Each structure stands twice: as structure tokens, then as C-alpha cells.
Amino acid sequence: MAFVILGTGFIGRNFVHYLVSNNLVSKIRVADKVLPHMAWMSPKHKEAFDCPVVEFKHSNLINPASVQAAFSDPEGEFGYVVNLAAETKYGQSDPVYAEGIVRLSLNCAREAAKRKVKMYIEFSSGQMHSSEKKPVKEDTKCDPWTNLAKYKLEVEQELQAMTDLQYAIVRPAIVYGVGDKTGLSKYCGIMNNIIFFFLGFLFMLWTKDLKMNTVHVDDVCRAIWHLFHHAKRGEIYNLVDDGDTTQGNISELVSEIFNISYDFVGSLWSNFARVNMDNVVEDINEKHMAPWADACVRDNIRNTPLNPFLDQELLYNKHLYLNGSKLKETGFILEKPKIQTLYLQEVLEDYLKNHLFPPSLLSDEVLWTEPYESEETNAGMDNEMLEGMAS
Secondary structure: OEEEEOOOOHHHHHHHHHHHHOOOOOOEEEEEOOOHHHOOOOHHHHHHHOOOOEEEEEOOOOOHHHHHHHHOOOOOOOOEEEEOOOOOOOOOOHHHHHHHHHHHHHHHHHHHHHOOOOEEEEEOOOOOOOOOOOOEOOOOOOOOOOHHHHHHHHHHHHHOOOOOOOEEEEEEOEEEOOOOOOOHHHHOOHHHHHHHHHHOOEEEOEOOOOEEOEEEHHHHHHHHHHHHHHOOOOOEEEEOOOOOOEHHHHHHHHHHHHOOOEEEOHHHHHHHHHHOHHHHHHHHHHHHHHHHHHHHHHOOOOOOOOOOOOOHHHHOOOOEOEOOHHHHOOOOOOOOOOOOHHHHHHHHHHHHHOOOOOHHHHOOOOOOOOOOOOHHHHHHHHHHHHHHHHO
């Protein structure tokens, strides 16, 4: 039997679908505080959760008693457990991360140790070290560059002391694919890029060479199952594709999909932005949130998990550059080794089918209200943004 913690989330729902589609286990226990019918699932994910082998248990995993109940089953103990639960939003306070990452994860790990599971996999973060010159290996000294990663590292360190737990740790690159609401679409500002399509031009901070390594969620699901059977106790595995994805690669793909021009402001202007990052981020979000809200109203989208809001941590000049050779040495083979236009189009089509994304944003007939009225106005706004970086 398998046990999926936070199974209604992006990776969780895809992993449930993977297990069901391949008939890999006799029972799947999904524990989550978000009910499946409230999780904006696509039809294929809904179908997987309706399968008889899937059992959902509404759980608050911050509460130890709730964790114990989630693990309990009259048919016996669960053999494999993956913890995909955690606070995944950027820009949260320390108490939120301490409770939503550290406390939650350790509650689950302790219960798994008590029940002697065959393998417990903890999903961590790939943001443990920024390197431009060479990809980061698992044994590189950690220097987390987001608060989320800082608390994930604390969990990793606590797990080392659990000598009775058979566990492995996964540090993923940017995970993308159908069902993604906060990964690539948020991390790389794809939502902002779509809105900028109507501004006529897109300016990106830093350079095209900024490393933004990726991995498709289908390969993530396959890797979880692979590590259940091939991981060594206490080992850390980077999970990344072979594409060596950069900000330039992603911008080029978005350009192909939406026929948008783009350029990078370079190091000089970007360094000005870094000095005044609070104001730059505030300006970017202010320019994007209003047209997004207008588009949602226009297309009668009353509730969606998508929005173009960017947190400051996602605009840092930090490289997500991972070495995935260790996982490959266990025999794992990627099926989607490089991000492609087709994969991003699948994500967008899923948004549209599930009425999560305003279709009018894909039409060149949209007439924006002030200050999005004309190309002249738009060009002026872009110049103002650049000038604002230096102020």
C-alpha cells in the first residue's frame, strides 16, 4: 500500500494519477486539508481520485493526533510514504514556515518511523545553493537563498537524527506540467509574460543565462516510485532534467507561444533594481494585478488559484543549477529530458478547459482600459519601469 501526504496538490494529484494509471499499488491513502472537489482538479485527476483504490482522509497534519489518524488503517501498515506537504507560498512569515514546513514534516516523519515504513521520501527544495559556474551536487555546502528553502533545510537536518526512519530526500528543480499553479508559471513569471503580451514588449531582469533548471511533473512521479525501491537510506537526490534550462530558454518558449518580443535589461539596470527591489516588485505587481482582475471579470472567472503576483524572492539574481547525476546512477531515466513548447501549451490548455484562465488574454482584440490603451502608452510605461529601477 502507498500513502501520499498532500495528495491533492500539484505533484500529489499527478502522483496519484501515475499510481492508478499503472496499477502499482493495492491502496492509496491521500491525506490533505484541501478536499479534492475544492482543489481545481482537471478531469483526469478527478477520475484518478474516484478510483476505488484511492481513499481520501481530511487531515490537519500540523496536529500530531491528525497525523496518527491519517497513518492508521485496519488493513495494515502503509509500506511507502511520500511527504509532499508543506507551505509552498513564498514571502510568508517565519512562524508560518516553522509550523507549515518544519512542524508538519517532522510530525509525519516521526509517525512513519514509529510504523516502520519501507521507505519515506521527503520533498525538500533545490534552492539550497546558487552556482553559476557548475551545477550543484547534493553534498555542496548549503546556503539557502529563500526562506522556504531555509526551513526545508531544517527538516533535512532533523531527519538525520531519526536513526529508526528509512528515508530519502528529494531536492527538485522547478517542477512544471499539467496542474501547475505555483511552480514554473509563478517562478518564471509566465503569467506576467502573458499580460505583457498586450504591452507589446517584455523586459526581463538579469540576463538570459540565469539558470532556472526544470523537471516535468511526469518525471517527478516516476522518480518518486523509483526511489521507493532504489534510494539508499539518508541520501539526498537532486531531481532535474537534462535541459540546463535558463531564463533565456523559458523566455524563448513563451515568445513562441504568444508571439511576444522580449529582451533582458542586463546587469547594470538589474543592479539598480536590486538596490530598490521593494519598489520595483511593487511596481510590477501593481501594473499586472489590475488588468488580470479586469480580464477575470470580463470572462466571468469568479474564482481561480492563478494570479500574476510575484514575490520578491523570485526576482533575486540566484541560479537554480542542479547536478542530477546521482539519481541517474540509481538507474533512473528521464522521459521528458528537456522543456518544450508543447509542454507549456498543455499547461495553458488545462487552465482554459478548467476555466481558470481568462481566454480573452489570448486574443489580440482585447481593448485595455487606462493605462493600457495604446502602444505609445505601453512603450512609455516600459521606459518608466526601467527608469524607476535607477531612482
